[in-house]
Amino acid sequence: MVYETGNRTIDEAVRRVLDGERLDRRDGLALIAQPVEELAAAADYVRSHFGDGTVDACSIVNAKAGNCAEDCGFCAQSAHFDTGIDDYGFLDPEEILEAAKRAERDGAQRFGIVVAEKGVSKEKRPKEWEEVIRAIRLVRDETDVEVDASLGILTEEEAEILADEGLNHYNHNVETSPNYFPEIVDTHSFEDRVHTLEVAKEAGMDLCAGVILGMGESPTDRVDAAVALQDVGVSSLPVNILNPVAGTPLAEDLSGSADITTEEIIETIAVYRLLHPEARVRLTGGREVNLDADQQHLPFEAGADGMLTGDYLTTEGQSPGDDIEIVERAGLEPNTEANDFDPEAVKERTADDDAAVDTAAGTATEVQTDD
Numbered sequence: 001m002v003y004e005t006g007n008r009t010i011d012e013a014v015r016r017v018l019d020g021e022r023l024d025r026r027d028g029l030a031l032i033a034q035p036v037e038e039l040a041a042a043a044d045y046v047r048s049h050f051g052d053g054t055v056d057a058c059s060i061v062n063a064k065a066g067n068c069a070e071d072c073g074f075c076a077q078s079a080h081f082d083t084g085i086d087d088y089g090f091l092d093p094e095e096i097l098e099a100a101k102r103a104e105r106d107g108a109q110r111f112g113i114v115v116a117e118k119g120v121s122k123e124k125r126p127k128e129w130e131e132v133i134r135a136i137r138l139v140r141d142e143t144d145v146e147v148d149a150s151l152g153i154l155t156e157e158e159a160e161i162l163a164d165e166g167l168n169h170y171n172h173n174v175e176t177s178p179n180y181f182p183e184i185v186d187t188h189s190f191e192d193r194v195h196t197l198e199v200a201k202e203a204g205m206d207l208c209a210g211v212i213l214g215m216g217e218s219p220t221d222r223v224d225a226a227v228a229l230q231d232v233g234v235s236s237l238p239v240n241i242l243n244p245v246a247g248t249p250l251a252e253d254l255s256g257s258a259d260i261t262t263e264e265i266i267e268t269i270a271v272y273r274l275l276h277p278e279a280r281v282r283l284t285g286g287r288e289v290n291l292d293a294d295q296q297h298l299p300f301e302a303g304a305d306g307m308l309t310g311d312y313l314t315t316e317g318q319s320p321g322d323d324i325e326i327v328e329r330a331g332l333e334p335n336t337e338a339n340d341f342d343p344e345a346v347k348e349r350t351a352d353d354d355a356a357v358d359t360a361a362g363t364a365t366e367v368q369t370d371d
């Protein structure tokens with residue numbers, strides 16, 4: 001079947017993608033300049049060709065929070081910035097298992113153990129390393145979700161141990177383009193991040209690596225980040241949209257709002273789908289604050305087929321039931337491959353939870369919304 005919008009740049013790109021060709025930087029730059037509606041329709045077509053009509057949900061736990069020695073300008077967990085977040089050491093692995101079970105019950109297909117750290121070091125912090133391994137084993141053995149982790153920079157030995165322990169996926173975002181990265185982070189380099197992805201892949205783990213949009217980068221940077229991720233070969237491409245946290249340099253530089261329009265979010269997602277036809281392009285942090293409630297399904301009509309559900313590392317997400325409704329509004333279904341959950345039951349239960357929180361909010365000045 002031939003796909004035709006009448007836009008030659010887009011039609012030719014789609015034809016080549018369907019033929020199994022990998023689009024390059026020049027293609028990406030040409031595509032991102034095309035009309036957003038045509039791009040979105042083409043990306044939706046490519047998603048339906050390569051995908052199975054489902055949206056995959058993952059969930060994360062902030063297993064070690066704050067006090068990180070790195071200075072990523074978007075991050076509330078850096079010790080360089082005064083953001084007032086709670087910091088704590090590595091959680092009890094049993095607590096992490098409970099979080100994984102909750103995520104599984106809410107429809108997550110994979111569960112990520114995330115630490116705020118340049119790297120969990122087996123050599124420098126052997127006790128913490130053992131706890132990380134214990135947590136991976138517990139989630140691996142006692143749930144059906146796939147296990148993911150985001151532990152910062154890895155050595156080859158560490159990557160091999162993690163892969164042998166059954167860690168299916170490794171997350172390490174590149175955040176932005178190689179050129180723009182030094183504007184955001186001083187304490188480590190883009191190459192450091194890519195090296196860890198290569199080490200994780202070499203050890204046999206699938207890669208989950210993506211970006212944060214709206215940090216002041218240009219459309220060219222957005223394309224360059226996706227091209228860098230083609231080179232490392234990712235199976236999951238998380239797309240965060242900056243949710244500026246007071247106290248971070250980016251919140252100050254951008255006066256508290258992400259530097260991106262809705263149209264740019266949609267066109268970037270669509271171009272990412274065309275550059276990564278077989279990856280899960282995954283909407284993650286910041287989608288609720290940067291897209292209105294009636295716009296949140298639009299990325300899923302423009303090639304996205306994954307999402308992070310539940311809370312983020314330092315900010316709250318929306319309820320899993322609301323996320324399922326967004327997926328259904330886009331004409332797609334939640335993925336149930338690893339965790340055969342009932343979407344209707346999740347919607348009902350989380351609607352009840354939301355109602356309970358609303359009721360509690362009437363009598364309390366501060367509501368704890370963590371499950």
Ligand code: SF4
Nearest residue numbers: 068070072075078116
């Ligand atoms: S993004 Fe990661 S490495 Fe950078 S400051 Fe935050 S926790 Fe540390």
